[in-house]
Each structure stands twice: as C-alpha cells, then as structure tokens.
Amino acid sequence: MQRYFIQNEDVEGDRVVLQGEQAHHIERVMRMSAGDEFICVDENEKAGKFTITSVQAQKVTAQFSETIETCAELPVHVTIAQADIKGDRFEWMLQKATELGAFGFIGFGGKHSVVKWDEKKQDKKLGRYKKIVQEAAEQSERLRLPAVQHVASAKELLLIADRYDVVWVVSEQSGRGTNHHALYEQLEALHLPVSVLAIFGPEGGFSESEFQLFQDAGFASISLGPRILRAETASTALLSMLSYEYEIKR
Template sequence: MHRFFIDQSTEVDASVIISGNDYNHLKNSLRLNIGDRVILSDGDGFDMEAEIIDFNENEAELKVLTKEKSKVEAELRVWLAQGLPKKSKMDLIVEKATEIGFAGLIPLASKRTIVKYNHKKKAKKLSRWHRVAEAAAKQSGRSVIPEIKEFYSTDNLKNLKEEFDYVLLLWEDEKKYSIKQFFKENNVDAEAKVLLIIGPEGGFSEAEVNQLKAEMDAIIITLGPRILRTETAGITALTAILYEKGELGDQDD
C-alpha cells in the first residue's frame, strides 16, 4: 500500500485530512479512489491503515482502520554527522542512509570542506535533504522521516555531545580499531543513541581528530585498509553498526 506521513497522532475510527502535495499525489498521480486504502505514519513510529471515504476540494478524508507500532524502525538510533561533499552527493547519502535505517543527519563543515554555502543556500539544501529523506522513507516502508539538523562545524559539534551515548569517528589513519571491536568492548544498550562522524573529501586533519577526541570523547574507528569515498564511508559504517547490533536481520549467537 502507498504510504503518507501525517503531522498528527490519531486513533482508530478517527478522520484524517490529506491536503497539499500529498493530496495531489494521492488523487492525481496515484489516481486512488473512495474505498482505496493507504498507510499513514505519524512520525512517532506508528503505522495506521486508513480508507479513503471522501474527496473535497483539494482535500481527501480518510478513516483510520487500524493502528500499530511499526516493526521497521531500528531501536539503535544512529545519527550521521556527514562532512559536506561536493555536488549532489549528499542527496545519495541521505537517500541510502534513510533506506538502511539512520535516525538523522547533521551536515558538517570542516577545514577541508570544499563546498561553501551562504545562509540562503543552506536553507535550500536543508529543505531538499528533508524531501529526499521523506521520499526514501516512503519507498523503504519506514514510519519515521529521519531528522535533518542545521549545519554544524567541527568547532561547534561539541554542543551536541550530551545528546549521544557514543560518538564514533571514522578516520583513514586508524588501522586497528574496528566497529566489531567497539561492540565487543562496549555493552551498547538496544536504544542507545550513536553519533557517527564522517569526513569530507580529503578527510579530517589530525588536529580535527584530536579536537573531536577531546571535546566529544570520540572513539576512532576503521573500516579496513581500503580508503572509501565520503559518500561510501558513512553508508558502509552505518550498515556495519546496525548489523552488529542485529538491526538488519537475525544473527546466529
């Protein structure tokens, strides 16, 4: 069934109104009719099956038939602080990270960041990345749209330290300490909040790594001997973290 996100929490038998772009998509693109059913997600992890009961001018009215907690969302909440890449690479990162199951994005500027955005450009980018995350969440059957935070830099990322239980920093100069080793040495709670920091093209300077270690208690990790592109590194590390925590299917003991 087709999925729509709503900005309200509601119960069985309640009516829900869909308007705006979602109405246009439902009525004109999907050509759904009265009696057709869709999935509504409230952004808090609940999915509702709903039936279209009426069309008004620029609005569709639906009745909620069932409501249940989504089984799709990962308990482990992994955020990605992604060094700003060139061109449209961040679109790909947001899309794939949403499909895999990340909780949100922190666009991160660092000393080796090539792209520079003014205030207006930042607002446009944040809006675009939210739309990418929403589309990917619908496609992958998620019940929550990952959050897109404001832009941060390696100098002020420390302001978010208290929001996370663990901070992992992927660095090409780290040769031994892996994600698997991290999980062996730490009893990570099922609902822990993890920040994964990825550098831009060119990576982080040693000074920045030391700064993040000191200010964020960042744990430096490696993905092995091969150097990955920035748009590959975060997606790969996210997948490995969720796999190690059993969020990508059952694992043998």
C-alpha cells in the same frame, strides 16, 4: 502499500485529511480513489491503515481501519554527522542512509570540504534535504522521519555530542594515535538501547586539527575496513554493518 508521514493537525478524530503535495500525490501520481487504502504514520511514530472516503481538488479524506504493528527501525539510533560534500552526493547519502535506518542527520562544514555552506540558502537547502529524507522514509516503510540539521563546523559538533551515548569518528586516519578502537570492540561494548553519533569527513578527509579535536574530546575512532571509501559511501557501509549485527545476525 503507499505510506505518508502526517502531522497532528491532519487528524480529525478517526479520520485524516491530507492536502497540498500529499493530496496531489494520492490523486495524480498514485491515481487513488475512494475505497483505496494507504498507511499514515503520525508524529508519535504510530502507523495505521486508512481507507479513502473522499477525493477532492487538493484534499483527500480517509477513514482509519486498523493499526499497523510492524517496525522497520534500526535498534541502534545512529545519527550521521556528515561534513559537507558535493550536493548530489550529499543527497544520495541522505536517501540511502534513510533507507538503511539512520536516526537523523547533521551536516557540518569541514575544513577540507570542497563546497561551502551558504547561510543565505540554508532554508531552501534544508527543505530539499528534508523532502528527500521523507520520501526515502516512506519508501522504506519507516516509522521515524529522521531530522536534518546543519552546523557550521566540527567544533560545533562538540557542543551537542553529550546528547549521545557514544560518538564515533569514522576515518582512514583512525589507525593513528592512541584512541583507535576496532569497530567490533565498539559493538561488543554497546548495550541497547543506545544512541550513536557517527562523524564522517568530506572528500578530502578530516584535517589534522579536526582529527586532533575529536581525539582530545575522547571520541572513539573507528575504521570500516582496509579499503578507502567515498565520503557518501561510508555512512551506508556503517549502517549496513549495524543492520547485519543487530537485525540479521541476531
């Protein structure tokens, strides 16, 4: 059933009033009319089924009918910190990682990033990223709408790292140095609920200075296996492993 993320201002008692793009999607794309049903997820991550009572130009009104109890959220809250990569690849990563349960996203400028973040276009680009994430979250029946933000560099990640219980640096360089921890050892040490910041490099990987910065901060360095993955693939591989460990295996 079609799902929409709504804001508190869209709610009027036991009704929702959707306008703009969502109303257009209901009327023109989904071809819904009075009597049809869809699901709304509010800002408190609560889902409910609604029945359309009125469809007007750019305005759809629907009546609450029942609460939806199912939850499709990954038990481990994983925020993906992805160094800037080519636009279409970053967007692909956002879409697939959202489908696989990512809790949020932080883009950052990596020293080896081929593309450079344009501050003048930040609002437009973040707006596009958020739209991609919202559509993917609706399609995959999520209750959470992952947040998307961007910081300038790896150093700025250190300033927000204390918000998370665990920080992982995912890299082919993870076999070097003394801070190497196998992924399975990290999983054994986790106790739910837990928040994880997983940091991924760009196409060229982390620079030596960035990797050293993470090691000095005490972040755990992990590998996803013997194969070298593309930058946009690594996060989806990690999320798939976590889904198996905490949703399928158990």
